[in-house]
Amino acid sequence: MPLITLKAQIHADPQTEAILKDAMFCATKVYNGLLWHLRKEYEETGKVNISQKNLNRILKELPRAKGYYSMSVQLTRDEVREAYKSFFALKKKGLAQYKAPGFRRKSYLSPLKYVQSGFKVEGDKVTLSLGTRREDGVRQVSFCISHRPDVEYERVRELSIAYDKVSGRIEARLVVEVKARENNGTGKAAVDLGETILMACTFDDGTVMLYSGRLIKAVRRYWQKVRAKLKQNSRRWKQIAHREKKQVEHLLHMATSHFIAECVQRGVKEIAIGDLNGIRGSIDYGDRLNQRLHAWPYRKLINMLKYKGTLVGILVRDDIDEKSTSITCHACGKVMPSNRRHRGLYVCSCGWKAQADVNSALNIYERVYQVSPVKGSSGRVARPAVVSFLLEWHGVVEPKRKHKFLRASA
Structure with missing residues (x-):
């Protein structure tokens, strides 16, 4: 069991x-x-x-x-x-x-x-x-x-x-x-974790779901500013830290519950996630960005996905080497850091254009399962259909407007 x-x-x-x-x-x-x-x-x-x-x-x-x-x-x-x-x-x-x-x-x-x-x-x-x-x-x-x-x-x-x-x-x-619920599904999914885009999730048919992490960043940043004015480890400081922790956990629960429910509906049996162990110790982007990365709750997010997946019979793997997945073109395989443009846009000279986290999630999927979820028999790469979700306090909702390069092609 x-x-x-x-x-x-x-x-x-x-x-x-x-x-x-x-x-x-x-x-x-x-x-x-x-x-x-x-x-x-x-x-x-x-x-x-x-x-x-x-x-x-x-x-x-x-x-x-x-x-x-x-x-x-x-x-x-x-x-x-x-x-x-x-x-x-x-x-x-x-x-x-x-x-x-x-x-x-x-x-x-x-x-x-x-x-x-x-x-x-x-x-x-x-x-x-x-x-x-x-x-x-x-x-x-x-x-x-x-x-x-x-x-x-x-x-x-x-x-x-x-x-x-x-x-x-x-x-x-x-x-x-x-006692896990019986799961007769055969589908697979891959997830790229990030800070601004909390999860970029791709499925067998090439559909990609994006979960925004902006609200979690905002909550973290707000309470950090409040705590900065208080004496560290004082009673009030601890109360503020506890409130921050509960709010972040609430948002993570909403996102992970929605994603696991989506996986059950799609018949997913296995989820692959990139291995992020040691990521905080291996990078140095300056004091300000380092503070944000150290507040990034990726381990808590992975643990939530694991135990919620276990309850519905879904295996969640987090041992996947994701080196260079964010700078590798999913269409032609060219490794080019400069292809990652502003605001997470990935553009390659071969014509492939996608949100950078979507590109990374597709690369993780192909690396684990040795097949691309968006490549057809012709060898060409089709544009994935993207459904973007924003975290709100009352639930997970689909935004009315989408960025132009995230729209699904007909």
């Missing part, structure tokens, strides 16, 4: 919430304690031993390890191991600017993780085990949760309790098995 992650709000009395926060604080102390002993070991021997045996030995010396569930303590230990493994891998590549894993802030509340055991979910009631060695004698806590009602799951595989810095609340995140 496919797995999705559900975010749930926790409803607990003040005493239960205080116990959960204390257990999360213990997880931070254990994480920092492991790092401290490893650093001390390195100073004495010149080596870092991150074997489970050595870390288990250190855990016995940490009194805070008794403050939460033993299996969760082992997961904290594994976090330290993975952090050091990543550091060693980067160091091996010669990337000296990366430093060894650092300590977490003393006030930081680390996630409590449960895998397979130590928790029970019955309807909206959750019971967590805290072990048998806490100083206050509390062995377990119970509380209620609430999450989106339209997801029916068979079983909870994993559960974690995390602190949301923006809202200032603790939340539950459940990895659940869902």
Whole structure:
């Protein structure tokens, strides 16, 4: 069965919430304690031993390890191991600017993780085990949760309790098995993600749908200006950040829900998306544009497409190499950065003319499925039919006017 992650709000009395926060604080102390002993070991021997045996030995010396569930303590230990493994891998590549894993802030509340055991979910009631060695004698806590009602799951595989810095609340995140709706479709689609054009989506028949991201940009920019006048991390600053996050998520939900519904109607079985991992670290366009790109919620958008696709039996792939897809002519294959003109217009000397994100989406489709959705038997490329959508607060609507080079040919 496919797995999705559900975010749930926790409803607990003040005493239960205080116990959960204390257990999360213990997880931070254990994480920092492991790092401290490893650093001390390195100073004495010149080596870092991150074997489970050595870390288990250190855990016995940490009194805070008794403050939460033993299996969760082992997961904290594994976090330290993975952090050091990543550091060693980067160091091996010669990337000296990366430093060894650092300590977490003393006030930081680390996630409590449960895998397979130590928790029970019955309807909206959750019971967590805290072990048998806490100083206050509390062995377990119970509380209620609430999450989106339209997801029916068979079983909870994993559960974690995390602190949301923006809202200032603790939340539950459940990895659940869902029974996906049967999908007998055979169609395919490709998506090019962007900032101004949120999604350029192409289907088998060459139809392309454009989802505007201008409203999301406007929301981000407005709240950034408001926060700039406030003291960072103040109560008001956090309230503004939380409001911004909710508004952006609302707009992303509208766009992704509409697109997935369109895919179901068209019989799409698989969606291909370009791999954008590391894009923020690989580009530098100046302070102003870098700020916009760092606020671009592409990862959240991909995650929404994945879990919504999973619910309707659509596979969403985001491992597609999209290098040069935006500067390659879809008609003749010529790679020419100068072909990307102002306002996203792509014009090639061969006669191909299209919106630049449309051109990129068509190239991603052809790269993944080894066929163009707009090429006929004659070998010539037909102009794709484009349906453009704008995000509005009340829903997704089709604009009355379209740009002249986006009009579908008869």
